[in-house]
Amino acid sequence: MFSITTESIEPRALEEIVRTGDGGVVTFLGVVRDEADGRRVSGLSYEAFEPMAVREFEAIAREARDRFGDVRIAIVHRIGELSAGEISVAVLASAAHRGTAFDACRYAIDELKRRAPIWKKERYADGGSEWRAGGA
Amino acid sequence: MFSITTESIEPRALEEIVRTGDGGVVTFLGVVRDEADGRRVSGLSYEAFEPMAVREFEAIAREARDRFGDVRIAIVHRIGELSAGEISVAVLASAAHRGTAFDACRYAIDELKRRAPIWKKERYADGGSEWRAGGA
Amino acid sequence: MEIRYDSPRYPSKQPPMRIRVLVFARLRELLDGGERSLRLPEGASVEDAWDALVAEFPAIAQERRCTRVARNGRLGSFDDGLNDGDELALLPPVGGG
Amino acid sequence: MEIRYDSPRYPSKQPPMRIRVLVFARLRELLDGGERSLRLPEGASVEDAWDALVAEFPAIAQERRCTRVARNGRLGSFDDGLNDGDELALLPPVGGG
Numbered sequence: 034m035f036s037i038t039t040e041s042i043e044p045r046a047l048e049e050i051v052r053t054g055d056g057g058v059v060t061f062l063g064v065v066r067d068e069a070d071g072r073r074v075s076g077l078s079y080e081a082f083e084p085m086a087v088r089e090f091e092a093i094a095r096e097a098r099d100r101f102g103d104v105r106i107a108i109v110h111r112i113g114e115l116s117a118g119e120i121s122v123a124v125l126a127s128a129a130h131r132g133t134a135f136d137a138c139r140y141a142i143d144e145l146k147r148r149a150p151i152w153k154k155e156r157y158a159d160g161g162s163e164w165r166a167g168g169a
Numbered sequence: 170m171f172s173i174t175t176e177s178i179e180p181r182a183l184e185e186i187v188r189t190g191d192g193g194v195v196t197f198l199g200v201v202r203d204e205a206d207g208r209r210v211s212g213l214s215y216e217a218f219e220p221m222a223v224r225e226f227e228a229i230a231r232e233a234r235d236r237f238g239d240v241r242i243a244i245v246h247r248i249g250e251l252s253a254g255e256i257s258v259a260v261l262a263s264a265a266h267r268g269t270a271f272d273a274c275r276y277a278i279d280e281l282k283r284r285a286p287i288w289k290k291e292r293y294a295d296g297g298s299e300w301r302a303g304g305a
Numbered sequence: 306m307e308i309r310y311d312s313p314r315y316p317s318k319q320p321p322m323r324i325r326v327l328v329f330a331r332l333r334e335l336l337d338g339g340e341r342s343l344r345l346p347e348g349a350s351v352e353d354a355w356d357a358l359v360a361e362f363p364a365i366a367q368e369r370r371c372t373r374v375a376r377n378g379r380l381g382s383f384d385d386g387l388n389d390g391d392e393l394a395l396l397p398p399v400g401g402g
Numbered sequence: 403m404e405i406r407y408d409s410p411r412y413p414s415k416q417p418p419m420r421i422r423v424l425v426f427a428r429l430r431e432l433l434d435g436g437e438r439s440l441r442l443p444e445g446a447s448v449e450d451a452w453d454a455l456v457a458e459f460p461a462i463a464q465e466r467r468c469t470r471v472a473r474n475g476r477l478g479s480f481d482d483g484l485n486d487g488d489e490l491a492l493l494p495p496v497g498g499g
Contacts, residue, residue: 044180044181044196045180045181051200053203053253053254054202054203054204055200055202056199056200056201056202057197057198057199057200058197058198058200059195059196059197059198059274060180060195060196060198061193061194061195061267061270061271062193062194062195062196063192063193063267063499064187064191064192064193064194065192066190066191066192066265067189067190068190079498080426080427080430081498082424082426082472082491082493084475085472085475085491086498088475110498110499117189118189121498121499122498122499129202131197131199131275131278134197135197135271135274135275138195138271139271142267142499145498145499146496146497146498146499147496148496149496149498150426150472150491150493150496150498151496151497151498151499152426152427152428152494152496152497152498153497153498153499154427164427164428164494164497165497166468166494166495166496166497167495167497199402215401216329216330216333217401218327218329218375218394218396220378221375221378221394222401224378246401246402257401257402258401258402278402281401281402282399282400282401282402283399284399285399285401286329286375286394286396286399286401287399287400287401287402288329288330288331288397288399288400288401289400289401289402290330300330300331300397300400301400302371302397302398302399302400303398303399303400
């Protein structure tokens with residue numbers, strides 16, 4: 034399950050990829066923070082180059098399998114307007130053993146932030162806004 | 170939120186500890202596998218020394234904060250009879266940044282398996298059963 | 306069930322201590338129940354409590370090596386002395402998760 | 403909107419190529435829209451497409467250094483040649499998650 038969505042993310046939906054025999058399921062949820070570098074954030078907007086982003090998610094999942102072994106991965110990223118406390122991204126990794134699931138989940142979110150064609154604009158409570166690169 | 174429960178675990182309930190300002194939430198779910206060392210498992214039963222287990226969960230969370238910094242942790246372990254595909258344990262770690270949340274979540278489940286006074290008996294499809302130590 | 310145990314090392318001149326023993330997993334099965342009360346002479350140790358149980362349930366003897374003990378909810382050792390009213394938990398190798 | 407660009411390097415003797423340009427984030431704002439069509443002479447490169455956009459939107463010039471390009475959904479380089487009908491995406495530094 035690899036997708037870009039304008040709807041609010043329901044993390045449990047990603048569990049559909051969990052297979053009988055998987056003993057460890059690791060989920061990462063990215064949540065919109067209410068501050069960045071000491072400035073109060075009033076909202077965010079995300080945009081994506083959707084077909085390329087989805088292909089990048091697929092590539093990242095393949096790489097995770099090559100590196101860490103048999104693991105199922107789901108990645109869903111939300112776009113559009115988000116406010117503090119909302120989920121911007123969910124990554125789920127499910128494997129027979131937990132080490133594989135942890136490694137694959139972390140690899141996937143790190144790579145997603147590093148290279149998936151997705152952009153984030155922060156709007157600040159004190160006015161102004163900024164495109165933020167290199168997801169911290 | 171640190172508890173032992175006989176009820177089925179609802180992972181989203183652990184999210185109540187997520188605080189405004191947390192940007193990364195990592196959840197580990199332990200799921201009952203249908204095989205172990207090549208034997209088909211028909212079911213599991215868990216038991217716990219409950220008050221000590223809960224105190225151990227609290228101690229593990231304190232250690233995680235000492236090691237990795239400001240992070241909120243929830244741990245819920247189920248006991249009683251479980252069948253394949255059911256969630257036996259949920260660990261959630263929530264922090265401003267994802268590295269802290271990943272490290273804390275993994276530390277917590279590793280330590281839980283290593284030292285929390287909880288026991289697991291596997292029942293095999295071919296008959297027989299076994300208490301399993303040293304959670305793999 | 307209550308086991309009364311008069312250690313040869315500790316002749317029971319004083320009123321015996323009552324110790325609440327909790328056992329889990331394999332030990333629970335071998336002892337046919339998770340909780341029991343032991344009467345031990347004043348000054349008895351965790352080791353003495355264990356020996357009293359072995360006297361009644363010889364099958365547990367081989368579990369000694371990998372059993373940990375908790376006194377009143379805190380990990381302790383077989384050398385620890387016991388006090389009247391203590392709760393003594395005998396913990397086989399854990400395997401949660 | 404369609405920009406027609408006749409490169410001095412590539413006099414337009416042949417029918418021009420039509421390139422679909424997608425821009426995102428800061429570049430989308432600077433170009434006042436996410437999608438446009440460029441007409442470029444046969445043989446033009448990604449660099450030529452960029453120059454055509456800079457000619458109309460000088461403010462993007464300074465973005466060149468940190469812009470990556472994707473041709474038909476695959477990462478490429480500014481040196482890549484373009485073909486008629488190509489989709490060219492101009493990608494500012496990403497920051498999802």
